[in-house]
Amino acid sequence: MVETILTTNTPPSVTIVHINVKQECPAQYVTVYNDRAEVTRLLRYHFDNEGTYDLVLQGLSPSADLTSFHVSGGTGKACTILEVSYQTRYEDSSVSLSDITLLDQLQTQLDVVQADIDEHAQELDRLKKQRTWLDGKATKLMNQEESLSASDFETMEQFLNFYRKMLSKIDKETTQEQRQLKELHSRCDALKAKINEHRSQAITNRLIEQREVTITIHVASSKTDVALELSYLISNCSWSASYDIRVDGGEGRQPKTQLTYYGIIVNKSQENWSDTQFSLSTATPSLGGAAPKLATLKVNCRQYHGVSTRFMDISAAHRVPMNTPCSTASTNYTIVPKLSLHAYLKASTLNTSDKYLLAGPVSIFMNNNFVTHSSIDNVCLGDTFDLPLGIDSSIKIEYKPVKKTSDTQGIISKVHLKTVRHETHITNTKTNEVIVFVYDQLPLSSDEKIKVNLIQPDLRRQDNNPHNTIMTLKDTNNLEWKCVLSSRGECRLPFEYTVEWPYDKQVEFQEEL
Numbered sequence: 001m002v003e004t005i006l007t008t009n010t011p012p013s014v015t016i017v018h019i020n021v022k023q024e025c026p027a028q029y030v031t032v033y034n035d036r037a038e039v040t041r042l043l044r045y046h047f048d049n050e051g052t053y054d055l056v057l058q059g060l061s062p063s064a065d066l067t068s069f070h071v072s073g074g075t076g077k078a079c080t081i082l083e084v085s086y087q088t089r090y091e092d093s094s095v096s097l098s099d100i101t102l103l104d105q106l107q108t109q110l111d112v113v114q115a116d117i118d119e120h121a122q123e124l125d126r127l128k129k130q131r132t133w134l135d136g137k138a139t140k141l142m143n144q145e146e147s148l149s150a151s152d153f154e155t156m157e158q159f160l161n162f163y164r165k166m167l168s169k170i171d172k173e174t175t176q177e178q179r180q181l182k183e184l185h186s187r188c189d190a191l192k193a194k195i196n197e198h199r200s201q202a203i204t205n206r207l208i209e210q211r212e213v214t215i216t217i218h219v220a221s222s223k224t225d226v227a228l229e230l231s232y233l234i235s236n237c238s239w240s241a242s243y244d245i246r247v248d249g250g251e252g253r254q255p256k257t258q259l260t261y262y263g264i265i266v267n268k269s270q271e272n273w274s275d276t277q278f279s280l281s282t283a284t285p286s287l288g289g290a291a292p293k294l295a296t297l298k299v300n301c302r303q304y305h306g307v308s309t310r311f312m313d314i315s316a317a318h319r320v321p322m323n324t325p326c327s328t329a330s331t332n333y334t335i336v337p338k339l340s341l342h343a344y345l346k347a348s349t350l351n352t353s354d355k356y357l358l359a360g361p362v363s364i365f366m367n368n369n370f371v372t373h374s375s376i377d378n379v380c381l382g383d384t385f386d387l388p389l390g391i392d393s394s395i396k397i398e399y400k401p402v403k404k405t406s407d408t409q410g411i412i413s414k415v416h417l418k419t420v421r422h423e424t425h426i427t428n429t430k431t432n433e434v435i436v437f438v439y440d441q442l443p444l445s446s447d448e449k450i451k452v453n454l455i456q457p458d459l460r461r462q463d464n465n466p467h468n469t470i471m472t473l474k475d476t477n478n479l480e481w482k483c484v485l486s487s488r489g490e491c492r493l494p495f496e497y498t499v500e501w502p503y504d505k506q507v508e509f510q511e512e513l
Contacts, residue, residue, distance in 0.1 A: 037237035068233040241360035332435040343395030398425040414503035428485040444477040455496040
């Protein structure tokens with residue numbers, strides 16, 4: 001509801017109009033960044049008379065950055081924007097009955113404790129006076145100068161016994177009173193702290209923060225409709241990327257990958273955005289109106305992703321599908337027989353969409369069956385990225401037991417010689433051709449006295465290998481076989497090497513990632 005008030009605190013020519021932003025200025029566009037959002041609202045108002053008006057916008061979220069407020073639209077002859085100002089004020093709400101009751105209870109407890117403190121302090125003061133009186137009597141008795149008779153000594157002995165007994169009693173009661181006073185003072189301090197904390201909390205709860213923006217405009221003619229566009233930055237908003245990847249890989253045909261791109265929008269700004277056009281941006285919004293300093297130009301990928309949504313709540317994260325680009329995929333298998341007798345299917349996927357893919361989590365489906373959760377790094381247009389698609393039982397692996405033999409060679413300079421032999425047998429039970437990558441470890445010598453020799457396979461002879469097998473020694477010193485297996489095809493990969501070291505030495509094998 002729009003309320004028009006003519007106030008006497010301002011010049012008569014200025015009319016104040018109070019406008020509730022959430023109710024009367026619907027959000028038109030929202031651009032969500034990685035740590036905030038830019039909200040654009042539309043203000044429409046009908047002015048019956050010409051003159052100067054203060055449009056006071058109320059109900060802005062506490063997360064809104066008022067210094068970023070921008071107003072446009074008042075450039076015509078009918079309406080001129082004169083000034084835009086903002087202020088934050090605090091309204092004191094009424095004190096709740098529960099606050100008063102709790103404060104009264106705490107204050108009553110404090111009064112009782114304070115009365116106990118006064119009572120014990122008075123008792124302690126009386127004990128001090130008793131001790132002072134006894135000390136005075138004892139001093140007077142000890143300072144007598146005239147001669148003493150036997151009866152005087154008897155009287156003195158009786159007084160000293162009385163003096164010792166009374167001092168013991170007074171000291172005991174004094175210690176007890178001091179201990180009780182210490183406990184009472186601790187309780188008193190704790191109650192005072194609770195009262196102060198509750199009072200400050202109650203004051204804080206009663207103070208309601210109100211953020212207002214005042215737009216001063218001049219309307220040049222009567223019966224004028226004005227439309228102003230308001231934009232501002234708001235914190236406690238963010239978005240991140242997420243993906244669903246579905247691979248359709250039927251027998252005998254090239255698998256195809258379908259990637260669904262999601263934007264996970266989190267809105268904790270205390271604003272509801274209904275029927276709003278959204279944009280998700282990887283850019284960083286600028287603050288203020290001053291010209292920024294020119295920095296070094298670096299080229300990076302920046303992409304805006306347009307998306308429309310019906311309603312954006314202020315609580316939980318929202319998973320918004322942005323588009324569904326399709327990417328073709330080539331698949332292959334990875335086998336590490338020393339660690340696992342399974343073939344792991346992997347899709348090398350080409351980003352054929354027109355979108356730059358941001359790093360984010362991925363849910364992977366194979367033939368409409370969920371496979372695994374994974375993640376991808378940033379992927380530019382035209383780049384490829386690998387997706388794990390799980391185990392394929394159609395590829396059978398047999399890793400024959402390792403054969404190890406040890407020997408001593410040499411007459412003058414004896415050396416240990418260890419020979420390791422094993423073989424990997426792979427069978428393709430599928431009806432289509434597959435590409436398999438097999439990996440195994442060749443020890444890497446870290447001492448010049450230790451020599452490692454690869455016997456099989458012979459990396460120098462690649463032409464005569466069956467199944468179009470290509471063998472490569474990787475930078476990690478692991479051996480890679482790339483095999484092309486036809487339908488129902490199989491291959492055997494023999495692997496043999498020797499390790500030689502001085503006779504008087506011992507060696508150990510350690511794995512380093």
